[in-house]
Each structure stands twice: as C-alpha cells, then as structure tokens.
Amino acid sequence: MEIRHLRYFAVLAEELNFTRAAERLHMSQPPLSMQIAQLERELGVKLFVRGNRRVALTEAGQAFLSDVRTVLARVKDATARVRAVDAGQAGRVEVGLSGSHFLGPVPHLIAHYTRTHPQVSILLNEMNPASQIDALRERRIDVSISRTAVDDQDLCSIPIWPDPLVAALPARHRLASRRRLALAELAEEPFVMLRLDTSAFAGRLYELCLRAGVRPRVVQTVAEIPAQLALVGAGLGVALVPVSTVAHFAGSVAACRLPAAVSGGGVHAVTRRNARQRVVEAFVQAAARWQAQPAAPDPAAMGPAPAAPAPEPACRPR
Incomplete structure (x- = not known):
C-alpha cells in the first residue's frame, strides 16, 4: 500500500464519481479504477459499491476513510515539518x-x-x-x-x-563630563577589572591598557560586566566595558568614548x-x-554607533 493509493481513495470518497475524481487527480479514469481495485484486493474488502450511475462507500469504506484522512493529514504535517527543518525554519x-x-x-x-x-x-x-x-x-x-x-x-x-569599548566612570567623577578620553588619562585611576580567568576578553582589556602605557591599579576583580558597572556606579573605580552594557546604569555611570585604536x-x-x-x-x-x-547612555557623548556588518557565510571545515 502506498500513500498515493490513500490519496486516490480519499478523493474518490469525496467525489463519489470516477470521472470527477480522475480530473482532480490529473489522471485518466481507467488507471484510477485499477488503483482502487488494487487497494481493495490488498485490503481484502470492498471499499465502494459501483453502480451504473453512482458510486457509494461501503460500511468498511466509511470506516477506512476516517483513518485515511488522519494518515494523510499527518503526512502533510510531516512534509511541512521536514521542509521547514531543511530550510532552517524549525x-x-x-x-x-x-x-x-x-x-x-x-x-x-x-x-x-x-x-x-x-x-x-x-x-x-x-x-x-x-x-x-x-x-x-x-x-x-x-x-x-x-x-x-x-x-x-x-x-x-x-x-x-x-560593540565598541568605552570608559565607564562614576557619574560624579571629575572626567565624567568629557566626550572623549585617552586611555592614558586614566593611568592614576583605580580600576574595576574582569578576572583574567573568566575569558580571553578580560585578557584583551588588560593588554589594551598596557599598550597604552597604563598599568591598571586594580582595586576589585569580578566575573561579569554588570558587576563591574555596579561597582563603578558605587564610586569604587573606573572600567573599560562594551557600550551596549552601559545604558542600564545611566543614572550612576558615565561613558566616554575612547580612541578608535582602543575602542574597536x-x-x-x-x-x-x-x-x-x-x-x-x-x-x-x-x-x-x-x-x-x-544603545549608548549618552548619545550626544557617544555619537552614532557603527553600522552593522553584512552577514558572512557560515564557516566551513578547514
């Protein structure tokens, strides 16, 4: 038994006319009659009563139709689902x-x-x-x-x-009103830093400071950027953080742009x-x-964010 046999049966059960059913199925009437007869032989039951002018479902055919509709609906759903998975939509x-x-x-x-x-x-x-x-x-x-x-x-x-880097300062810091800072201007400031064992990003921030001639005077180390900003907002020190993280601390933290060589x-x-x-x-x-x-906490100070990059192709095996 094939799915097409079930479709042929369902259409004929709806039309109760071989000519109309064959037209719906885009086939001629004799092959349709042969396929229905083959299905009946395989099942060992009569599904239709055929007369000179009409076709009717037998009691067995009526019972079969209910299950066939369920099967076809599941096949339709499965087909849509597998296509969605193949297209990345599921x-x-x-x-x-x-x-x-x-x-x-x-x-x-x-x-x-x-x-x-x-x-x-x-x-x-x-x-x-x-x-x-x-x-x-x-x-x-x-x-x-x-x-x-x-x-x-x-x-x-x-x-x-x-997500460029900015200098995060306590809102009442003497440099908080500046639009832009050189990293060297923070050389004497206490720093709140990410722990170096948390990520390569933490190491990169420390190296940026060293390259700018600044050896951070670290007063606190934390595992996450939100903790950094909370401590900066409390006045414990300054930090280098991505601009996207500062907006939620706008009342207590000021953000200043850094030179492009540092902020990228x-x-x-x-x-x-x-x-x-x-x-x-x-x-x-x-x-x-x-x-x-x-989002920047102070758009006037930060200027427009860089344009988003165009999508790149997915990475492939080397």
Whole structure:
C-alpha cells in the first residue's frame, strides 16, 4: 500500500464519481479504477459499491476513510515539518552567553526571532565565556555569543554586531563630563577589572591598557560586566566595558568614548566548523542581519554607533 493509493481513495470518497475524481487527480479514469481495485484486493474488502450511475462507500469504506484522512493529514504535517527543518525554519538552538549580553541587543533579537520563527526553540544557557567554548566543543550548546572571535580547527566565528569599548566612570567623577578620553588619562585611576580567568576578553582589556602605557591599579576583580558597572556606579573605580552594557546604569555611570585604536570591538557568534544544522546557520545569519544597535547612555557623548556588518557565510571545515 502506498500513500498515493490513500490519496486516490480519499478523493474518490469525496467525489463519489470516477470521472470527477480522475480530473482532480490529473489522471485518466481507467488507471484510477485499477488503483482502487488494487487497494481493495490488498485490503481484502470492498471499499465502494459501483453502480451504473453512482458510486457509494461501503460500511468498511466509511470506516477506512476516517483513518485515511488522519494518515494523510499527518503526512502533510510531516512534509511541512521536514521542509521547514531543511530550510532552517524549525528545530532547536542551544545558545551560550554571558550575563552582560542581556544588557544589549540579545533580548530583542531573541524576542524577534521567536515571533518570526515560531517553530524554532531558542534555549539560552548563561555561562562564563570559557565554559561556553568547552560546551561548544562538547556539543552541549550550538552557538556561543562571544566578545572574542575563536578560529581554530574545530571552531569559527562570524561577527554579528559592533560593540565598541568605552570608559565607564562614576557619574560624579571629575572626567565624567568629557566626550572623549585617552586611555592614558586614566593611568592614576583605580580600576574595576574582569578576572583574567573568566575569558580571553578580560585578557584583551588588560593588554589594551598596557599598550597604552597604563598599568591598571586594580582595586576589585569580578566575573561579569554588570558587576563591574555596579561597582563603578558605587564610586569604587573606573572600567573599560562594551557600550551596549552601559545604558542600564545611566543614572550612576558615565561613558566616554575612547580612541578608535582602543575602542574597536564587537560581538561574534562562535560555532563548530563541522556542524551541519540548518536551523543553527539560519539563526546565526539572522543575528548578523539584526539591525538593533548597542544603545549608548549618552548619545550626544557617544555619537552614532557603527553600522552593522553584512552577514558572512557560515564557516566551513578547514
């Protein structure tokens, strides 16, 4: 028994006329009669009573029709579902990210993607960046949203939006009203820094300071950027942070632009090179096209955010 036999039967059961049923099925009447007869022989029952001018369902045919409609509906749903999966429009994406990303565009991206892709489940896993990379390699997550690009034999990165660094100062700091600062101007300031064991991003911030001739006088180290900003807002020191994270602390933290050589930075989607999940590729490409820009706490001081980068092709095995 084939699916086409069930379709032929369902159409004939609706039309109760071989000529009209054959027209609907885009076939001639004799092959349709042969296919129905073959189905009846396979089932060992008569499905139709054939008269000179009319066709009627037998009692067995009426019972069979109910089940056939259920089967055909499930086949239709399964066909739509498998096509959606193949197009990246259905499935599940496990995303790893740190808490600071909830202060930027990520919540809006996830909300928008969930609305426009109702068959895709986006599951967020909050963890520190180093744990995300381990989870990627161990296939516990599909994507890491990271401030550091990773490019090796197993993993690759696609930039998804810019997120330049700014100097975060207590709102009442003597330099808080400045539109722009050179990093060297913070040389004597106490710093609230990320712990170096939390991520490569933390190491990059420390190296930026050293390159600018500033050896940070570290008064506190924390694991997450929101903790940095909370301490800065309380007046414990200054910090270098992505601009997307500062808006939520606008009442207590001032943000000053840094020179381009220092401030350049962005957010990346890190994935496995050998992954072949269309739903993951589609999500990453949608994130790269996302137009929400990191919000600055003081637009006049910060100036316009850089334009979002164009989507790049998914990374491939080396």
